[in-house]
Each structure stands twice: as C-alpha cells, then as structure tokens.
Amino acid sequence: MKMFTRIDQYQGAVPFPHWVSRIAVTTCIDHLRAQKRRPELRWADLSEKETQVLDSVITNEHDVAPDEAASAKELVHKLLDQLKPEDRLVIQYLDLEQRSIAEISQLTGWNQTLVKVRAFRARRKLQRFYRELIEKERV
Numbered sequence: 001m002k003m004f005t006r007i008d009q010y011q012g013a014v015p016f017p018h019w020v021s022r023i024a025v026t027t028c029i030d031h032l033r034a035q036k037r038r039p040e041l042r043w044a045d046l047s048e049k050e051t052q053v054l055d056s057v058i059t060n061e062h063d064v065a066p067d068e069a070a071s072a073k074e075l076v077h078k079l080l081d082q083l084k085p086e087d088r089l090v091i092q093y094l095d096l097e098q099r100s101i102a103e104i105s106q107l108t109g110w111n112q113t114l115v116k117v118r119a120f121r122a123r124r125k126l127q128r129f130y131r132e133l134i135e136k137e138r139v
Contacts, residue, residue, distance in 0.1 A: 002027060084128050088123035094119050 002023050010019055080088050093099045093107065094115075105112045 090118045
C-alpha cells in the first residue's frame with residue numbers, strides 16, 4: 001500500500017525492485033520499533049490459570065476462587081507492566097495500596113490535579129489494554 005501511495009516519489013535513480021524492497025524493510029523496522037515501545041499482551045502469553053480467570057471475569061460466571069487469586073494477580077501485573085512507570089506508580093498507590101490523593105502528592109511531589117489526571121489516563125490505558133486482549137482472544 002505504501003508503495004502505491006508513494007509512487008510519485010520514485011525517481012528512477014535506483015532499480016524499481018530495490019526501491020520497493022527498501023519501503024518494505026523500512027515499514028517492518030517501523031513496526032518492530034512500535035512494538036518495542038508499546039509491547040502487546042497477547043492471549044497466548046497468558047498461563048492456563050490466567051486464561052481461566054480472564055474467561056470467568058469476561059463471562060461473569062462466578063467470582064474468582066481463592067485458588068485463582070494468584071493467577072488474577074499475575075494478570076493484573078502483566079497489564080500494569082504495559083503502563084509507563086509514572087502511570088503504574090499512580091495506579092499502584094491509588095488503587096492497590098489505597099492511598100489518598102494527598103498522600104500520593106506528597107510522595108511523588110506532583111500536585112493533586114496531576115495525580116488525578118495521571119490516574120484517570122492510566123485507568124483508561126488499562127481498560128484499552130484489557131479490551132485489546134479480549135478482542136485478540138475472540139479472533
């Protein structure tokens with residue numbers, strides 16, 4: 001597709017197959033760089049227990065059993081690992097450690113508004129990562 005959209009840039013200085021292969025190589029490198037910046041969590045990356053926990057949460061069949069709690073915890077940490085360190089820190093303090101906005105503000109040196117904004121954005125990112133994981137499972 002990129003070749004067709006950029007055909008007007010081809011000037012004939014190099015053979016056409018070389019020009020096309022350069023576009024393909026550059027596109028692949030760009031894709032690999034993007035994956036490195038934003039690693040995806042794939043359904044296949046999950047353990048069998050984590051898959052069962054996720055299935056039960058998706059279908060709302062039952063609450064997570066105590067023996068599945070460890071798998072649920074691992075799943076949460078895999079999702080959290082996809083966040084930037086600052087976003088992960090805010091979620092960890094606010095939701096996992098149940099600290100107040102004022103406490104987080106004192107610990108991080110950020111003002112309270114910034115803490116709230118970071119938490120909001122981090123939660124949205126987590127939701128997006130979760131939805132992407134579910135969509136990949138369905139495909």
